[in-house]
Amino acid sequence: MLRHLLQVRGLPAVGRWAGGWLGHQGLQALFRGRIDLILMAINMPGVDGIETAKMLRAHPTTRAIPLIAVTALAMAGDRERILDAGFDDYIAKPFDHGQLLQRVGYFTDRS
Structure with missing residues (x-):
């Protein structure tokens, strides 16, 4: 749903962190590409969002x-x-689509 919401607004969504890339595989994908923003779940199997945020904040890239x-x-x-834990913002589910897009715009200079 997040991917679709972003794409409808003309914001490219690359990959699926919470639903598809987990732990170290996800980190490797980040090191290879230009990523402007990460929307991440906290409760994920394997490495949770809190631990993943700490790993992301510890790496210079x-x-x-x-x-x-x-x-x-x-x-x-x-x-x-x-x-x-290192997150810049927090959106609780269920969330308002407009609120999410506003926050994405704030961090990516798009509104």
Whole structure:
């Protein structure tokens, strides 16, 4: 759904981090291409989004790529924990499409 939403607005969506690329395979794909923004789930099999964010922030090639968590985690403290892990922003599910596009635009200079 995120991929389709972005593509309809003319924003290229490369790959599927949360649904297809996981852990080290995903990191290798990032090192090979130009990525402007990462929308990432937190609850993923294998390496979760928190650990993945920490790995991305530790690597010189990926540390400056904006990270937005798109997650169902919306309990007290979840937002702070996610932002403390290195995410630049946090969007709780279910999310408003306009809000998501506004945040993507903010981080990619597109609105």
